[in-house]
Amino acid sequence: MRSQLDTIEVGQNVRIIKLHTRGKLMHKLLDMGFVPGSEIKVIRVAPLNDPMELKIHNYHISLRKSEANLIEVEKYEKN
Amino acid sequence: MKKIKVALAGQPNCGKSTIFNLVSGIEQHIANYPGVTVDKKVGFFKYDDYKIEIVDLPGTYSFSSYSLEERVAKEFILDDTPDIIVNVVDASNIKRNLYLTFQLLEIGIPVIVVFNMMDVAKRRSIEIDINKISSMLGTQVIEASGSKGIGSQSIMKGILDAYKNREQYEEFKINYEELEIHIKNIESTINPKSIVLNKRWLSIKALESDQTIIEHLKTDKKDIEEKILKEETEFYEKNDKDTISFLAKMRYESADVIYHESVKEKEKDKLTITDKADKIVLNKYLAIPILIGLMFLIYEISIVWGYKLTDYTWPILAGFKNIVIDILPKAQFTDVPMITELVIWIVNSGNALINYIPIFFILFALIAILEDIGYMPRMAFVLDRIFKRFGLHGQSTLPLVLGGAMVGGCAVPGVMATKGIADERARMATILTVPYMNCLAKVPFYTLLLGAFFKFEMTLMMFYISTITLFVAFIVAKILTSTVLKTRETAPFVMELPPYHLPTIKGIIIRASQRVWVYMKKVVTIVLAVAIVLFAMLQFPGLSDEKTAYYENQSINALNKFDKKAMSIKYYEEIDSSTEVFALLNYYDEYKSKRMNTSSKEGALSVDKKYLEQNKVFYKFIKPKKDKEARKVNKLIRKLSKDRKRILRNIKNDKVENSLLGMAGRGMEPITKYAGFDWKINVAFLSSFAARESAVATLGSLYENNKSDSIRAEKAMELNSGYTSLHATAIIIFMLLTPPCIATMIVVKIQTGKYRWMMFAIFFPVTLGIVMSSLVFSIGLLNDWSGVEAMTYYYISIVSLALILGLYPNKNTNWRGGFNGSSYIKNK
Numbered sequence: 028m029r030s031q032l033d034t035i036e037v038g039q040n041v042r043i044i045k046l047h048t049r050g051k052l053m054h055k056l057l058d059m060g061f062v063p064g065s066e067i068k069v070i071r072v073a074p075l076n077d078p079m080e081l082k083i084h085n086y087h088i089s090l091r092k093s094e095a096n097l098i099e100v101e102k103y104e105k106n
Numbered sequence: 107m108k109k110i111k112v113a114l115a116g117q118p119n120c121g122k123s124t125i126f127n128l129v130s131g132i133e134q135h136i137a138n139y140p141g142v143t144v145d146k147k148v149g150f151f152k153y154d155d156y157k158i159e160i161v162d163l164p165g166t167y168s169f170s171s172y173s174l175e176e177r178v179a180k181e182f183i184l185d186d187t188p189d190i191i192v193n194v195v196d197a198s199n200i201k202r203n204l205y206l207t208f209q210l211l212e213i214g215i216p217v218i219v220v221f222n223m224m225d226v227a228k229r230r231s232i233e234i235d236i237n238k239i240s241s242m243l244g245t246q247v248i249e250a251s252g253s254k255g256i257g258s259q260s261i262m263k264g265i266l267d268a269y270k271n272r273e274q275y276e277e278f279k280i281n282y283e284e285l286e287i288h289i290k291n292i293e294s295t296i297n298p299k300s301i302v303l304n305k306r307w308l309s310i311k312a313l314e315s316d317q318t319i320i321e322h323l324k325t326d327k328k329d330i331e332e333k334i335l336k337e338e339t340e341f342y343e344k345n346d347k348d349t350i351s352f353l354a355k356m357r358y359e360s361a362d363v364i365y366h367e368s369v370k371e372k373e374k375d376k377l378t379i380t381d382k383a384d385k386i387v388l389n390k391y392l393a394i395p396i397l398i399g400l401m402f403l404i405y406e407i408s409i410v411w412g413y414k415l416t417d418y419t420w421p422i423l424a425g426f427k428n429i430v431i432d433i434l435p436k437a438q439f440t441d442v443p444m445i446t447e448l449v450i451w452i453v454n455s456g457n458a459l460i461n462y463i464p465i466f467f468i469l470f471a472l473i474a475i476l477e478d479i480g481y482m483p484r485m486a487f488v489l490d491r492i493f494k495r496f497g498l499h500g501q502s503t504l505p506l507v508l509g510g511a512m513v514g515g516c517a518v519p520g521v522m523a524t525k526g527i528a529d530e531r532a533r534m535a536t537i538l539t540v541p542y543m544n545c546l547a548k549v550p551f552y553t554l555l556l557g558a559f560f561k562f563e564m565t566l567m568m569f570y571i572s573t574i575t576l577f578v579a580f581i582v583a584k585i586l587t588s589t590v591l592k593t594r595e596t597a598p599f600v601m602e603l604p605p606y607h608l609p610t611i612k613g614i615i616i617r618a619s620q621r622v623w624v625y626m627k628k629v630v631t632i633v634l635a636v637a638i639v640l641f642a643m644l645q646f647p648g649l650s651d652e653k654t655a656y657y658e659n660q661s662i663n664a665l666n667k668f669d670k671k672a673m674s675i676k677y678y679e680e681i682d683s684s685t686e687v688f689a690l691l692n693y694y695d696e697y698k699s700k701r702m703n704t705s706s707k708e709g710a711l712s713v714d715k716k717y718l719e720q721n722k723v724f725y726k727f728i729k730p731k732k733d734k735e736a737r738k739v740n741k742l743i744r745k746l747s748k749d750r751k752r753i754l755r756n757i758k759n760d761k762v763e764n765s766l767l768g769m770a771g772r773g774m775e776p777i778t779k780y781a782g783f784d785w786k787i788n789v790a791f792l793s794s795f796a797a798r799e800s801a802v803a804t805l806g807s808l809y810e811n812n813k814s815d816s817i818r819a820e821k822a823m824e825l826n827s828g829y830t831s832l833h834a835t836a837i838i839i840f841m842l843l844t845p846p847c848i849a850t851m852i853v854v855k856i857q858t859g860k861y862r863w864m865m866f867a868i869f870f871p872v873t874l875g876i877v878m879s880s881l882v883f884s885i886g887l888l889n890d891w892s893g894v895e896a897m898t899y900y901y902i903s904i905v906s907l908a909l910i911l912g913l914y915p916n917k918n919t920n921w922r923g924g925f926n927g928s929s930y931i932k933n934k
Contacts, residue, residue, distance in 0.1 A: 046351075051172055052598045057354035058168035059600055060202050065358070074393045075491035078599060084201045084358075085374070087603040089487045091494070094598050 028102060033079070033095035035069050041100035042066050048097045060084045061098065110158045110269050113182065116194035117206050118165035119480070119604035121222040123147075124252030125194050126162045127613050129261055136620050144178045145525075153262045156269070161188065167202075169209040170311075171318045173528070173597075180318050183213060187302065190268050191217045192261065197227040197234060197249075198605065200369055204361035205354075211243065211278040214304025216268045218246045220261055225251040226605070231372040238368040244278045253610050277304065280360050284345050285352060288313060288337040295333055296323065313338060313349045380605040384484075393488045400481070401507050404472050409515060409546065412465035419464055423457040424703050428696070436692050439684075440661045440753045448641055455637035459630055459849065462516065465546075466625060469508065469519050471618040476504075478609030482526070483601050490599065495912045496580045497587025498539075499532035500599070506536070509543030511576050517541045517850040518625060521857055528601070531594035535587050537857050538867055539579040541850050544572060548841060558824040559834035563894045567838075570901045575842065577908040582874075584911045590866075636848050640793060643766040649757065650764070657757055664749040668742055676735045680723050691750065693717070693724045694743050767792055781840060781879035782833040791840070795848055831893025836883040839900060843875035 035041055043065045046053055060083050070080040070087065078091040116122040130149020147162040163182060164175035171177045182188075193210050195203040210217050219239075221227075227234060240247040248264050250257025268275070282289060292309035311319040312334050323330045338349050345352070386392055430453050434446040476482055486500025493502050502524075509520030520540040527533035552571055560567045587594075649657070668687065672678055681687055700713050718725045727743060730736035762768050771788035778788055823829075855864040878900075886896040 052600075054168075054170065054172045054350065055598055055600050057351060058170070058172075058205070059602075060205070060358060062351070062355045062358045064355075071388060071390075073388070073487050073491065074390050075488075077491045077494075078487060080388070080487065080603060084199075085371075086199050086202055087380075089483070089599070089601050089603055091490070091599040094600065 029099060030102070031096050032067070032069075032081075032090075032098040032100050033092040035100065035102070037069050037071055039102060040066060040068050040105050041102050044099045044101055046098055048094075052094065052097070056094075056098070059088060066103075067100065107152075107155055107157050110156050110190065110265065111186070111188045112158060112160045112190045112192055112265055113163050113186075113188040114160055114192050114194065115163045115169075115179065115206070115210055116165060116222075117167050117196070117203055119602060120165070120194045120196040120199075120203060121252045121607075122162065122165055122194045123617075124610060124613055125192075125220060125222055125250065125257075125261070126160065127610075127616060128250075128252050128255065128258045130160055134616070134620075136624070144175060151262070153266055156266060158262070158265060160192075161186075166206070168206060169213075170314060171316050177318055180316075183215070184303070184318070184322060188215060189272065190265055191215050192220060192265065193217055194220045194222050197221040197224050198230055198232060200234070201358075201361045201365045204364060205357050207243070208278075208280055208357050208360060211245065212280075212304070212307045212310060214277045214307055216245075216272050216275040217277075218248060218261070218264045218268050219243065220248045220250050220257065220264075222250050222252050222257075224249045224256075225254055226607075230378060233370040233372070235368040239364060242364050242367065244276065253608065279306070280356060282310075282353070282356055285313070285341060285349065285356075288341050288349075291337055292334060295327065295330065310353070313341075314353055315350065378605065380480075383606055384603075387481075387484060388487065397485060397488055397503075401503075404469075404476075405507070405515070408465055408469040408472055412468045413546070415464040415468075416461050420461060421703055421705075423461060427453050427457060428700055428703065431696070436688070438688050439665065439691065440657065440750055440757070442754070444645075447645075448638070451641045452634060452637055456630065456634060459633055460626075462546075463622060463626075465516070466519060467618055467622050469516075470621040471614050473504065473508075473519075473523060474614045474617040475609050477526075478607060478613065480604045480606045483603050486601060487603065493532075494599075495915065496584045496908075497532060497535050497591070498580075498583050499527050499529045499536070500601075501527045502532060502536040505540050506543060506576070506579065509540035510545055511543050511579075514544045514546040514549050514572075516546055517543060517847070518853050519621075521850060521853040522621065522625075524857055529595075529597040529599070531587055531591050531596045534591050534594060534858065534863075535583045537854055538586055538863070538870075539583045541854070541867060541871065542579045542582060542843065543575050544842075545847065545850075547847070551841060552838065554823065555834045555838060558827075559829070559831040559893060566894065567897060570897050571838065571842065574901055574904055577904050578843065580908045581904065581911060584908075584914075632852050633849055636795070640767070640795070643770075644762055644768075644793070646766055647764065649760055653760055657753060660753050661750075664746060664753070668746050671742055672739065675738050677723075677727070677739055681739065687746075690724050690727065690743060691746060693721060694728050694747060697728055762789060777876065780884055781876060782829075782836045782883045783840070783879075786827075787837060791844070832883060832886045832891060832896055833893075835886070835893040835896045835900075836879040838897070839882055840875040840879040843878060844871045 029044060032041065043061060043063050045063060046056055046061060048056070065083055068082040070082050072079045073089075078089045079095060080087060080089050081095075082088075114122060114126055116125075126147065126149060129151055131151050134150075135148045136145060144164050149160045149162070151158050151160070161182065163179040166173065166176045166179055169176060169180060171180060183191075191210055191213065193207050195207060207217075207219060221234065221236065221239075224234075236247050236249060246264050246268060248257060248260045250261060289306060289309045292312055293305045296305050296308060308319055308323060312323060312330070315334075315338075320331060320334070341347070341349055341352075387396060427450070430449060431446075434449055435443045437443070437446065482501070482504065485503050488500070489503050490500030493499055505520045505523045505527075507515065507520075508523055509515050509517045517540050520543065521537050524533050524536045524540070527536060552568070556564050556567055665684065665687065669682075672681055681690060697713070697717050701710060704710050704713055714729070717728070726733060726736045727739040730740045767789055768785065770792060771785035774788045775783075775785050778784075783791075827833075851864050851868060854867045855861060858864070882896050882900050885891075891899070
């Protein structure tokens with residue numbers, strides 16, 4: 028099932044399908060490893076509910092929900 | 107001796123600066139890259155017969171041109187062409203780090219890869235086959251643990267080996283498959299003669315739309331841009347992919363291949379220490395209390411304890427001042443030589459600033475510790491939501507706290523700490539709002555006013571004063587980011603939360619001292635220059651002839667009185683000429699100030715001994731003991747000293763009133779009268795521009811009661827100023843917003859890089875201050891409010907305004923995503 032990254036609940040594993048963004052934000056996301064096919068786990072959201080902390084390529088990164096909204100992902104269960 | 111130039115590159119949080127400190131020893135320079143505020147650290151060391159210069163490039167995740175740091179790093183490679191690149195890689199986070207490594211390898215300059223934090227990798231049971239990685243990348247790979255001091259010899263040797271074999275070096279190439287043909291096409295159009303750098307690298311970068319590289323290529327070939335566009339379009343039409351995402355994907359896939367071939371992570375999904383710590387530090391309910399606690403701790407250690415430390419350092423500075431006074435020409439009773447006055451003024455201004463150095467050192471060391479541990483990005487993570495509302499950034503927290511968001515701080519380190527904020531608009535807004543925080547040096551000023559006018563409401567007023575600043579800062583930030591800073595670049599909030607690390611003592615001390623040194627160099631020198639200008643403005647045009655004659659008369663009277671009474675004393679012949687009397691008077695005053703400056707018994711004894719040796723006769727007069735006649739002289743000299751002080755003070759006040767600054771103060775009265783300020787307050791504000799401490803000193807001396815020495819400044823102000831508490835509230839409101847001190851303005855200039863912003867940072871708060879205080883004063887006068895009432899209404903209005911403004915979200919104009927710039931789900 029496809030959805031946006033900001034709607035994913037804590038603890039869920041997802042895979043990136045597409046970045047719906049251009050320019051600076053896209054470059055930054057690509058550089059940080061948000062390439063299609065990469066796996067992401069949602070670790071937690073900040074105490075005030077934004078931004079969110081993610082684990083990607085075995086490191087931790089935080090992203091505001093407004094930006095996470097632009098990343099299309101699909102859920103998968105880790106075996 | 108032969109020289110090798112080395113560039114040190116690596117991603118943020120890979121421990122690059124520990125490696126830099128490990129190899130470069132003490133000989134380090136810190137400067138700026140040309141035209142920007144990015145620090146350029148250069149270190150030197152000798153190995154064999156070579157002198158090796160190592161340049162620390164800014165930490166970047168990638169090697170494109172999207173951030174200032176990346177641009178700076180790339181320009182360095184293009185313009186300075188180092189012999190060797192040392193790439194530091196975090197061994198516990200290989201995959202992402204290799205992404206940069208590939209880009210460095212493509213450049214064509216020999217690269218050595220240093221796998222740092224091997225100890226962390228081992229602890230996490232990550233097994234790395236170094237030889238395999240080395241053969242896959244076709245370059246040397248060296249193991250190191252910077253924080254444990256392991257690896258410096260092998261790195262130095264590696265640099266030398268790479269340098270000696272540089273002719274044979276062949277760079278590693280990723281096979282970009284479908285894109286290869288397009289890379290070749292661009293390569294063939296690049297002029298072979300004038301380009302020293304690797305053509306393949308330039309072509310790849312060109313296909314990545316890297317503006318720095320394209321500009322570089324354009325100097326040789328004007329139509330290169332069209333050529334690049336043609337290749338990009340062709341690639342897109344054939345493969346339905348854009349080159350930029352394609353390159354990124356290929357690099358990550360290549361990193362993945364190397365990772366899977368040579369790294370084994372046995373406990374991949376086991377929680378690390380960092381994961382466990384973050385469960386507490388970033389916990390939904392605990393995160394904010396922990397953050398507040400930490401802020402409080404930093405404030406307590408650096409500001410409160412540091413302030414206590416100045417009790418020990420101040421006597422040293424005062425001692426220095428006494429030494430200087432000893433060298434200077436002596437006063438002839440009330441005739442003080444101009445040079446003496448000037449030098450004492452300069453020493454006073456300098457001391458006032460140098461006095462803060464212990465505080466700054468502690469503060470900078472604590473910041474360095476927080477940075478090294480990795481708490482800074484977590485702080486940003488926790489608070490970003492609030493700051494975002496006002497156009498600021500999570501990373502604005504620390505600068506504001508240092509500036510004095512809690513009771514007091516100093517804007518100088520606060521503004522300097524804004525460097526790391528990635529979002530340009532938020533960084534500018536933070537720089538321009540930190541000066542609104544409560545500066546420590548304002549505290550004596552508030553104490554003076556509160557003591558004089560709010561004896562019974564002190565706590566409430568102090569609460570208002572210390573909490574209102576943050577709301578003011580929010581309002582100002584919101585106004586600035588929606589007006590003058592509206593079009594500034596904003597950066598997406600994509601921030602790494604690195605694993606926690608123990609900081610190294612050496613690294614902390616080096617960084618703290620470097621920052622203190624920068625402060626000394628840039629701030630102290632300029633403050634001294636301004637102090638001299640202020641001195642001149644307070645001196646000239648000086649007293650009128652009548653006044654001069656009047657004070658001369660007073661001096662002669664005082665001396666005559668002394669002489670008349672001294673005649674009957676048996677020591678009269680020791681003090682019957684004016685030279686002798688002046689010498690004795692100076693001897694007496696100097697002795698007093700030196701004794702005041704010594705607290706220990708031994709110190710006091712040594713001062714006594716020194717003065718006894720200097721002049722036995724005079725010593726008898728200042729320490730008469732049981733000698734009745736000497737006691738008479740002692741009494742007279744004490745009286746004379748008091749008279750001299752009184753006359754000097756009156757001269758000074760008249761001079762100030764008559765001076766250029768005094769005139770300026772009077773000139774401003776037509777405007778400032780709406781806020782209830784008279785010229786004296788204006789002069790105090792003007793003189794506080796050099797250093798805020800001087801505001802209290804100026805006011806104190808302007809309001810001092812001339813008849814008595816013992817009255818306190820608070821009392822004097824209450825009795826002699828004719829102000830009501832409403833006046834005091836207006837003054838406090840103005841002081842809360844201003845005056846910007848010169849040291850802060852200098853760092854604003856350094857951090858923004860523009861005098862324009864410095865001028866803005868001066869005039870905007872001053873205007874705001876005068877408007878706000880005039881409003882409160884005028885409305886208060888109409889409604890017959892007391893000072894406390896006026897302050898309460900002001901406080902309520904500011905807080906409400908901040909909350910209302912916070913409801914309107916800030917727009918980010920420079921980057922957009924989704925289809926047609928909106929969320930993609932709506933378009934589906």
